[in-house]
Amino acid sequence: MSERKTPSRTNRTQISRRDFLKVGAAAGGGLFLEFAVPSAGGAKTGVSAGHEFSPNAFIRIDRKGAVTLIMPQVEMGQGIYTSIAMILAEELDVRLETVTLEAAPPNDALYRNPVLGFQVTGGSTSIRAFWMPLRRAGASARAMLVEAAAQDWKVEPAVCSTAAGAVIHATSGRRLPYGSLVDRAAQLKPPANPTLKTLADFRLVGTAARRLDTPEKVTGKALFGIDALPPGVKFATLIASPVLGGRVIRVDDATARAMPGVRQIVVLDDLVAVVADHTWAAKQGLDSLNITWDDGPNANVTTEEILEQLKAASLRTGVVAKSVGDVATALNVANRVEVTYQVPFLAHAPMEPMNCTVHVKPDGCEIWVGNQVLTRTQAIAAEITGLPKDKVIVHNHLIGGGFGRRLEVDGIAKSVRIAQKVDGPVKVTWTREEDIQKALYRPFYFDRFEVALTGAKITAWKHRVVGSSILARWAPPAFVNGVDRDAVEGAVNLPYDVPNFHVEYVRQEPPGIQTQFWRGVGPTHNVFVTESLVDELAHRAGKDPVSFRRDQLGRAPRLLACLDLVASKAGWGQVLPRRVGRGVAIQDVFGTNLATVTEVEVDEQGEVYVKRVVCAVDCGIVVNPDTVVAQIEGGMIFGLTAALHSEITLAKGRIQQSNFNNYRMMRINEAPKIEVHLIRSVEAPGGIGEPGTAAAAPALANALFAATGVRLRKLPVDRKALAAGKSA
Amino acid sequence: MIDLQINGEIKHVDAPDRMPLLWVLRDLLGLTGTKFGCGIAQCGACTVHLNGNAVRSCVLPIGSIGTRAITTIEGVRATPSGASVQQAWLAAEVVQCGYCQSGQIMSASALLTTTPHPTDAEIDAAMAGNICRCGTYVRIRAAIKSAAQLAAMRGTDGDRTDNV
Ligand code: FES
Ligand code: FES
Secondary structure: OOOOOOHHHHHHHHHHHHHHHHHHHHHHOOOOOOEEOOHHHHHHHOOOOOEEEEEEOOEEEEOOOOEEEEEOOOOOOOOHHHHHHHHHHHHHOOOHHHEEEEEOOOOHHHHOOOOOOOOOOOOOOHHHHHHHHHHHHHHHHHHHHHHHHHHHHOOOHHHEEEEOOEEEEOOOOEEEEHHHHHHHHHOOOOOOOOOOOOHHHOOOOOOOOOOOOOHHHOOOOOOEHHHOOOOOOEEEEEEEOOOOOOEEEEEEOHHHHOOOOEEEEEEOOOEEEEEEOOHHHHHHHHHHOEEEEEOHHHOOOOHHHHHHHHHHHOOOOOEEEEEEOOHHHHOOOOOEEEEEEEEOEEOOOOOOOOEEEEEEEOOEEEEEEOOOOHHHHHHHHHHHHOOOHHHEEEEEOEOOOOOOHHHOOHHHHHHHHHHOOOOOOEEEEOOHHHHHHOOOEEOOEEEEEEEEEEOOEEEEEEEEEEEOOHHHHHOHHHOEOOEOOOOOOOOOOOOOOOOEEEEEEEEOOOOOOOEOOOOOHHHHHHHHHHHHHHHHHHHHOOOOHHHHHHOOOOOOHHHHHHHHHHHHHHOOOOOOOOOEEEEEEEEEEOOEEEEEEEEEEEOOOOOEEEEEEEEEEEOOOOOOHHHHHHHHHHHHHHHHHHHHHOOEOEEOOEEOOOOOOOOOOOOHHHOOEEEEEEOOOOOOOOOOOOHHHHHHHHHHHHHHHHHHOOOOOEOOOOHHHHOOOOOO | OEEEEEOOEEEEEOOOOOOEHHHHHHHHOOOOOOOOOOOOOOOOOOEEEEOOEEEEHHHOEHHHOOOOEEEOOOOHHHOOOHHHHHHHHHHOOOOOOOOOHHHHHHHHHHHHHHOOOOOHHHHHHHHOOOOOOOOOHHHHHHHHHHHHHHHHHHHHHOOOOOOO
């Protein structure tokens, strides 16, 4: 096992790191030229009371030459620790295997995601947001180290170069390792405009470098939030009101109190938790409680009621998100299509169930968790406890799957409220049932289309998106003029040449259920509905779905190249056996162009076998090609799982799914072969965590149409509709 | 007190007979490599070996274990195919978030011990109890095949102890 250190192991230095940041922020307004090594850090490196070189918030180099890279983004499987380290190491010119990674503490000033405006990992933005800032951070540090060496040698910096953590003077053959330059470099001013490497100079970026976080993950040593075990920790599990907005009326806890290992029953307004010596006793205790709930105003909510509300709302005029040409007139033709599509609520169900360990003390609060929004985690704990933010220490951990779920702090809020009643640290672990049933969900969307074909061209396209607004709740300033940009992403930027184009948004909040981002966000819904409809139009025009698309991509040469590549790699146009079909879908979302061909077979009963998925992707400059492939593969499985199996429904205000027995996941025996072909590009990097998920459902649904003649306008896939003899 | 043989060591555990092994490992012994995912034998995150066979520790009462040897992810490297599986997992870059991977590796190493050269169908059958929400299935299939080859090489080379 290599000696690489991942932040899962270094979190315990976080307190000192926070102290350092406070000092730095006061002294240097967010840029650190020099600072005293905090005690824990000093002990760690063995350089007592020495200096480190820390030209910015992302890099520290000590006198021994040990390089620590501070990770502004959280690792939840997407490989971002490695990709960010690669970008920094490339411009800094250090070997990737020699760096130590450290998770950034909560600090919006230093670690703000430039795309989203605060410290957050989400929306497939990490590389897009940090590509240039991190390159500059690395290049700036390298320039200062070169300057330091040049001063030492009394030569011009321009005649020095760098390689593998050292400055080199080629003509004299002299070489100074970075560690020996730390003190001098720390005296220098960072350059205003450091020179960046050219693409041709890249040695690391663009290679399939080994991931830094995986060695500990195959030995069980990696620490996720759920693995936190601070000394003296007690274990709790909880049940929140089964209906959103419900309240506890009465709790009969006589049996639980008598159970061995049960320490405490915490009854709050809207939830009950049992605290015990271990999680199993807590669960046994919880199961023995007799709780009387007041279900409140949402006691009778059903999915059917919500759908009726969405349908009714879809008949209202919405807020215009984009309008080009004259749709009303252009729709006035013979070949006009009116259809509706719908997609259900979905749970995230990351493999690591929701959990949070909290220690509330009179003068401070400590939190051990894996979360995508660290500063919000800190803020909510401060708000609940009444403590100042700087008294809330957050130890962020590796995340056992995010998919958007950990962009929220509802679980942290519940855990802090429970911990306020407990003496000492308490780990609150959600049962899978609680994780699935008391969550926030992907919105239920209902889409109404009116479109017109003239020959084999789309001449009018009117799309009304109806659903709840996540942005209005999650980032109110981003909800401008009544349009939820996320809800219409992928709809407003349809890649085709449509002269008369109109997209509207109608906000309709469902009762009894809260909605939030889910992997693929807006595009996961919009690419499904638009690419399914484009497929319908191709067939209606009597055209092959690939050529129908090809002929209308005048504005999208990169996407066209993806489409052509995927068609050739997939063998598009081959004659296939009965009830086997191929479907195509294309998209330009998250700054990434992707074309997908999926092949399915459908048996007589309507059971679906996904046999093969072929993708062609142009995501601009690639940092790590193997990570890009892995994200497309994983994103595709995530999207196929939802399209084939997933639906969250409500009856009597309660979520009806509870665990993997009734909220089914795709398993290895159902997983198709997936081929990913990358197109070389020098364009700016695009996002890659979510495109695969967005592509899954439309390519699948179009393949199912090709195999059976049945058009599916809602998800998940309805097997009964696909059974033999039902064909249209 | 119950005595359990875990990764070659005897552990004295003060816990009720009915308590599932998963929580003994995680909460009482601090062996947090074994994960909780569902609690109802549906996801495989909690997979450990009992005398070399893959079992779901979330539904395994400790009172039922007796003298059978327990192996967890922390000890799998010492089993006949454990190191090969770990090495193949890294070489194929199977891992994403990693949360399911302890269970995947335990299931895969148990499979290779009984079936040194599994077919696709045998892999699917042995691994279908392990959910990966990150969708690493394509690479799991490939890694199991290369682990089989690695294990075969180790077998002919004697007991090689490559680092994983
Ligand atoms: S936790 Fe045991 S199978 Fe899921
Ligand atoms: S790697 Fe994340 S659940 Fe499998």
